[in-house]
Amino acid sequence: MTDRRPRAADWLRVEARRIRKPLQASAALTALQTLLLVAQAWLLADILSAALLRRAPLPALWPQWLGLLVLAALRAVLIARGRRLAFDASQRLGSSLRARLLRQAQALGVPGLRAQAGGDWVTRMVDGVEQVLPYFARYLPGAASAALLPPILAVFVFPADWVSGLVLLLTAPLIPLFMVLVGNAAERASQKRYAQLRRLGAAFIDALGGLTTLRQLGAAERVADQLQAEGEDYRRLTLQVLRVAFLSALVLEFFAMVGIAVVAVLIGFRLLWHELAFRDGIFVLLLAPEFYLPMRALGGLRHARMDALAAAGDLLEFAPAPIASCAGVSGERPAGRVAPTLRIENLHYTLPGRGGLLRGLNATIGPGITALVGETGAGKSTLLDLLLGFAAPESGQIRIDGVELARLDPAQWRARIAWVPQRPYVFAGSMRDNLLLAAPDAAPAALAHALTASGLDAVLARLPHGLDTALGEQGLGLSGGELQRLALARALLREQATLWLFDEPTAHLDADSARAIDTMIRAAAATRSVLLVAHRLEAARSADQVLVLRAGSIVEHGVPRALAHSGGAFAALLAAEAS
Known part of the structure; x- marks a missing residue:
């Protein structure tokens, strides 16, 4: 004092x-x-x-x-x-x-x-x-x-x-x-x-x-x-x-x-x-x-x-050690409507008061579906935050098609991303208002496609005023699964997005709905790069590659079927989930 x-x-x-x-x-x-x-x-x-x-x-x-x-x-x-x-x-x-x-x-x-x-x-x-x-x-x-x-x-x-x-x-x-x-x-x-x-x-x-x-x-x-x-x-x-x-x-x-x-x-x-x-x-x-x-x-x-x-x-004393945003200084525009390839090189990230969350992480995320798996606290959500530009790494680089993420214009970069968090946020307003946050100028056909592909149309059919139904703050009035479908519909409305970041998009859905969403993601991955954080390993089995994250580092990567029979880290996670 x-x-x-x-x-x-x-x-x-x-x-x-x-x-x-x-x-x-x-x-x-x-x-x-x-x-x-x-x-x-x-x-x-x-x-x-x-x-x-x-x-x-x-x-x-x-x-x-x-x-x-x-x-x-x-x-x-x-x-x-x-x-x-x-x-x-x-x-x-x-x-x-x-x-x-x-x-x-x-x-x-x-x-x-x-x-x-x-x-x-x-x-x-x-x-x-x-x-x-x-x-x-x-x-x-x-x-x-x-x-x-x-x-x-x-x-x-x-x-x-x-x-x-x-x-x-x-x-x-x-x-x-x-x-x-x-x-x-x-x-x-x-x-x-x-x-x-x-x-x-x-x-x-x-x-x-x-x-x-x-x-x-x-x-x-x-x-x-x-x-x-x-x-x-x-x-x-x-x-x-x-x-x-x-x-x-x-x-x-x-x-x-x-x-x-x-x-x-x-x-x-x-x-x-x-x-x-x-x-x-x-x-x-x-x-x-x-x-x-x-x-x-x-x-x-x-x-x-x-x-x-x-x-x-x-x-x-509120923020003794501010963490720099990854907003670029040169403001370069990312590449056009092409599925990007992300290369993560020796990435370190430390949060003040909590120590290192990522330690020397190396990975490549290309077109198709990449599943990121690991125990709680391994750093999966932190990696998503870094890719979204919500924080900057302490050291190491994230390259997008060969260009450092720190050099890209953050608004242009985020425009290419569709993000579905584990707990999507819903603002007080109508269902339509919450959907159009993702694309205010979305055409009626694009909106209808997003509703159908996400399964949100079935939810709207039960609501008294359809798209004009008022939602409470934080989605009051919708179940967890219905909130997840709303977040998926937002992602689908971002037609220009070539990188999809999903944090367990099927966590609150029943088995049939989860399979339908997996099919939709598989279809979208034909022209996009998808990083899927999978807490339930069943979702990782259909991915093109799996990255196993442990204590802030990638300890194993490869095709899920091969990893499941290799006796390594992924196989151990599968065995732990099945027990």
Whole structure:
């Protein structure tokens, strides 16, 4: 925590430079409205002096009254404008910060994001950024006001009464001194509170996402009790922070009131002894509370700085080792509508915190069906992520028809890929909307062919509104097998795709449906390169070649029938599945 605070403070300063001009404009408006405040105090002191000492009738003082009203209106406009400038600038900075965090998440790649807890990521992106923004919108303008307003007022107080000016200058440092003394304890409490907020947010979102599983296991009440305990800890830490904030505010108010009281007593005696003009004394008395006001307000805003430091340090540690995307720098276009040949040469991939997932992988994937098999955790899904361009290898190369994947334009490359993941994602919307994500301009004939070939037409026949049936988020309303058919129909709609990447496309289908899908894939493989991740080895038997992946390396490859009788790794997997 000792070197986290300086890093967080430096980061906040760097971010503040991005909105330097609006903050400087806000500070300039603060200085201008302070001058108007001085003029207001002088006019009011003049009115009181004329009314009480010279017995002037109040209607006769209408120029001063008008001046007061005009100055009050101008001050209100300047204060509102200054606050608006700071608020708008902080909101723009918040949008920019979220965009940069999203780009950082993209740089992590899909494997990197899988290593992050989803609830933790959401909490940091939402609550973390929200805790930083008040620092720019309120604390920095408050700090500027505390730095500008007292010196400006002192310039006008000293000519009117140097004794009061000296008192103000001697008592003013007591307020920031106390703020520094209580600052360390308050910041530690705020950091604990924010860490607890992260844990609570992550636990709540994870529990909400797995509510069905929790209910099925009878663990929902137990998790609810854990969430209640986490919430109670957060409440306790919040009250601890508030106690420190209220205590500091009380002491700051005490020092300010003591300073004002001393000035008032001295002015009272000096007026009694005729050592000070009445108008000058009233003028100084009116300015004394305003002298302490910005420092008192800054003390009340210290919680914004503490929260910002806690959140900033957390955001800095969100992705300590970003993983580069494999987006090409030269943006070369891949070859045309020809089934590509992929050569993977000495590929290494390491995920921070989890070690190596691929270690010296070598393989060739050409036209036809290549089945990739192996135990769970061998690196099959990681290889798909690398081929899709969701992450870049640590070392080694992936060549597409002789061209390095890193040199290809990522959008053009992905346009040639049809991907069917093991758990296809479905967005809230109609069945038609979800299908046309793959090809927005698909012709009706192409759509009909995709529906028939994937077997989705039988599913549509049972739906009340066919293609216009509304689907819930994540495919609510469809079974696992029906979701898989939807993903296959998407793949078929990508007619330009010459590389198909399938992650067990028949996992949720019955035997007859699985055979029909296998037949469809076999027909498509006549003009495409198909990489089929097969968790069920029956699907690998009809492939043109099998790659056996173990601990991140290809340990065996060849024709499935020959491998099945060779007594090697593939034969061992078959025997284990049959037992």
